[in-house]
Amino acid sequence: xxxxxxxxxxxxxxxxxxxxxxxxxxxxxxxxxxxxxxxxxxxxxxxxxxxxxxxxxxxxxxxxxxxxxxxxxxxxxxxxxxxxxxxxxxxxxxxxxxxxxxxxxxxxxxxxxxxxxxxxxxxxxxxxxxxxxxxxxxxxxxxxxxxxxxxxxxxxxxxxxxxxxxxxxxxxxxxxxxxxxxxxxxxxxxxxxxxxxxxxxxxxxxxxxxxxxxxxxxxxxxxxxxxxxxxxxxxxxxxxxxxxxxxxxxxxxxxxxxxxxxxxxxxxxxxxxxxxxxxxxxxxxxxx
Numbered sequence: 198x199x200x201x202x203x204x205x206x207x208x209x210x211x212x213x214x215x216x217x218x219x220x221x222x223x224x225x226x227x228x229x230x231x232x233x234x235x236x237x238x239x240x241x242x243x244x245x246x247x248x249x250x251x252x253x254x255x256x257x258x259x260x261x262x263x264x265x266x267x268x269x270x271x272x273x274x275x276x277x278x279x280x281x282x283x284x285x286x287x288x289x290x291x292x293x294x295x296x297x298x299x300x301x302x303x304x305x306x307x308x309x310x311x312x313x314x315x316x317x318x319x320x321x322x323x324x325x326x327x328x329x330x331x332x333x334x335x336x337x338x339x340x341x342x343x344x345x346x347x348x349x350x351x352x353x354x355x356x357x358x359x360x361x362x363x364x365x366x367x368x369x370x371x372x373x374x375x376x377x378x379x380x381x382x383x384x385x386x387x388x389x390x391x392x393x394x395x396x397x398x399x400x401x402x403x404x405x406x407x408x409x410x411x412x413x414x415x416x417x418x419x420x421x422x423x424x425x426x427x428x429x430x431x432x433x434x435x436x437x438x439x440x441x442x443x444x445x446x447x448x449x450x451x452x453x454x455x456x457x458x459x460x461x462x463x464x465x466x467x468x469x470x471x472x473x474x475x476x477x478x479x480x481x482x483x484x485x
Contacts, residue, residue: 199222200256201224201277203250203260209227259288278310283308285311292316292371313334371436372440375458375474378477384398428474430472437461460481
């Protein structure tokens with residue numbers, strides 16, 4: 198299958214590599230061409246424009262940072278929706294808000310393009326291993342047609358419902374991740390201030406009933422104060438803001454999310470935006 202892939206960041210580059218491993222003909226585009234080098238050395242074709250990539254693609258996948266970036270790629274001067282052939286499929290794996298996904302579905306339909314919102318749950322290690330979870334909104338037949346691609350990149354494929362539902366579930370998941378990492382960091386700091394060693398706290402709390410399971414994967418980051426990026430803090434901040442905006446439009450109050458967003462905002466302003474989102478612990482600890 199001829200696959201186009203736009204967005205070769207921490208996640209996208211690994212996802213694209215797994216598609217290449219399965220023998221797909223892969224066409225790639227990234228604003229920074231250097232990020233495509235590893236893929237082109239393995240047989241991927243770098244396209245000089247988004248429109249050129251779209252002309253080559255039966256299925257086009259985007260993995261971009263925010264709704265405005267996705268919209269520019271799709272509908273801008275060089276936008277791929279003007280170049281994809283009718284009945285092509287666009288899979289958007291970006292983390293955006295549900296209303297945006299619904300808008301992109303409508304824009305795609307007007308061009309005769311099938312659209313799936315398919316954000317992923319998981320960080321760079323499962324992305325590299327092809328073990329991501331896909332949360333998909335869209336037509337069942339389109340999901341089934343693309344299943345070999347999803348299975349090349351992930352181990353759990355969840356069709357949540359119509360367009361926007363995949364994005365909606367991803368928004369809920371990231372809201373919970375942001376709250377959990379903030380609450381755990383506060384508990385860890387309180388325990389340390391009361392004289393319990395960090396090692397003891399982590400050994401007892403992680404894997405127990407009060408800590409979210411994903412936190413076990415952050416143990417060494419807390420122990421070593423090494424917050425090398427798996428999921429950037431600035432992107433978690435973006436996701437929390439999307440959730441708050443969506444909640445406001447539905448007249449729902451999310452006070453815990455608002456508190457977490459405030460903490461992430463200050464951490465970002467303190468220069469930790471490109472660190473892993475677990476660096477919120479470092480921020481709460483005065484940058485130590």
